[in-house]
Amino acid sequence: MSEIRVEPYRVRRIGAHSHIRGLGLDENGKAIMVADGLVGQAEARQAAGIVVKMIKEGRISGRGILLVGPPGTGKTALAVAIARELGEDTPFVIMSGSEIYSSEKRKTEILMEAVRKALGVRLTERRLVYEGVVKNIVIRRAKHPLVPYLTVPREAKITLATRDEEVTLTVPEEVTQQIVELGVRKGDVIWIDAQTGRVHREGRVREFQDVKTYDVETRRIVETPSGPVKKEKEIVNVLTLHDLDMYVAAQRSLVSIFGFTLEREIPSEARKQVDETVRKWIEDKKAAIVPGVLFIDDAHMLDIEAFSFLTRAMESEFAPILILATNRGVARIRGTDMESPHGMPLDLLDRLLIIPTRPYNADEIREIIKIRAQEEEVELDSKALEKLVEIGSKYSLRYAVQLMEPARILAEQRGESKIHVEDVEEARKLFIDISTSVEYLREYEKLFLK
Incomplete structure (x- = not known):
């Protein structure tokens, strides 16, 4: 494991919706009071379940979803749950309506990037990995080189076990940082890519000794892996169209004397090249499109130009599932003098399935x-x-x-x-x-x- 290399990581933070695993519906599509990290909002969750079914059957083309309700009633949680129901590798992009206003990029460019980030391309490959249940984990920390009163993870000794084998690994700082970021603990099933050092947490096992589980479990329950810890495994990678756009644009753009690609808007020619390549991969059965979720909170902050762009984007060949959310009633449409329900144009509202949320008891x-x-x-x-x-x-x-x-x-x-x-x-x-x-x-x- 001494040659493991990974990209720099972001410091872990417990997200407000990190516990959500799905909509928590029974076999008849009815909401269970407490399930999959969601509570209450039975009608909204049932409606979202119907939306998920429409998406899976490919019958939501040209439509979007609008979540309306007072602040703190679970609109974002509902959007996250829809993405979870569609699959773990479903791209989920969240942004606020106010994020489109920038002095560096056009509004339509920011929205186009968000749309492309919410469209995935699923590629499959075989990798050599270390996979098993975390039986024990010890993390060694050291003082931060610049901030003496902070400590940072330096290395970890982790014991992985399958039904047939148990192996203890000493992993370097880059892998340890990912382990900390993911919140890996005893009883989690993980795999570590032997060549890149990428760490992936698959879920949690119930039957493992000395592992605490809960009646309301927020992590996916999986079986203990069998066979050797070190093995070849079929890995499914999902790249977004935006990732591919950035790669192609970087090949076309100028590079500064310091070796950094100059940041600018992605040219339309680069996106056309990516679209053509992806179509060819799909025809050759090397890849599949994964429609993700583009969730725009505070959608009333968008202006008439942005609304027009989204209306057109919903009808394009490569289109994500668009979910908007707002807590506004009748309000002025930004960029105009007209008032409308939720501050949105009526022609866009006509294309949206509206789901209301209500205060919690x-x-x-x-x-x-x-x-x-x-x-x-x-x-x-x-x-x-x-x-x-x-x-x-x-x-x-x-x-x-x-x-x-x-x-x-x-x-x-x-x-x-x-x-x-x-x-x-x-x-x-x-x-x-x-x-x-x-x-x-x-x-x-x-x-x-x-």
């Missing part, structure tokens, strides 16, 4: 907080949980979830491993909610600059 908030506590690996006692439910019901679910991490740190400062109700109450005093913030502004209004 107390029972649903309780289950969501339990799931987030599990995902963020914090322990709540029963009174702390009920306090967070009360806060979520009175103020907002997001505020209740945001209080968990400060409360955990306060509990640790008291020498406790579990969050108690006093930790939650102290966190509330330190980090106020929106309504308290408004009261604060009114109280000290004269002292603020205008």
Whole structure:
């Protein structure tokens, strides 16, 4: 493993929707109260399930989806769940409507890049990998060379086991960083590419000794691999059309004296070349198109030019599944003087299947907080949980979830491993909610600059 090389990694962060595995529907397409990381929103999830079926049957051409509802009602979670239902290798691109406004690129170029990022090309190859259940893992850390009070992972000793063999590997910093980023722990099934060092987590096993599992499990349950740990494995890689666009554009563009490709808009000729190549791969059965999901939050921030582009993009040969979300009612269409439902042109709304979401009740908030506590690996006692439910019901679910991490740190400062109700109450005093913030502004209004 001494020759393993990988690309630099990004520091791991627990995402707000990292626990979602699907829509949580039964065999009849009805929503289960708590399943696949989702809670409540039964009608919206059932509607999303119908959308997934339409996508899989190739019957959504020319249409898009619009999620409408108040803030914090799970619109983004629903979009993530749709992407999960379509498959693990389904490209999922998330952006805000305000991201199209840039001084460096045209709005249509930014949208075109997003559309191309949401279209995958599935290629299959055989690779030599180390695969097994993580039986033990020890990570050695060292001080950061530039920031002495920080530590960074340097190497890891990891034991992988199959039904037939057990191997202990010492992996270098690049692989260790990926292990940390992915949150790999005992009981996870992973494979490590022996040539590139790429790490992939396949899921989690239930039957493995000393592994903690949950009734509401947020990681895919898989079987323990059999055979040797080191083996040849068929690996499916999914590249996006944008990845291919960038590669072709880099071959065409000028290179600076420092060796970096000059950043600019991708020429249409490069995209045409990629499209022709992909069509040939498909005809030769070397590849397949994977329609991904382009999710645009705060879609009311788009302007009339962007809406026109998206209307045309939905009808193109290579088109992703377009999901828009908004929390606006009747609003002005940006770039015009006209008002319309959700601040969108009527001709675009006519092409969208609209799915409403509704505020969560107390029972649903309780289950969501339990799931987030599990995902963020914090322990709540029963009174702390009920306090967070009360806060979520009175103020907002997001505020209740945001209080968990400060409360955990306060509990640790008291020498406790579990969050108690006093930790939650102290966190509330330190980090106020929106309504308290408004009261604060009114109280000290004269002292603020205008």
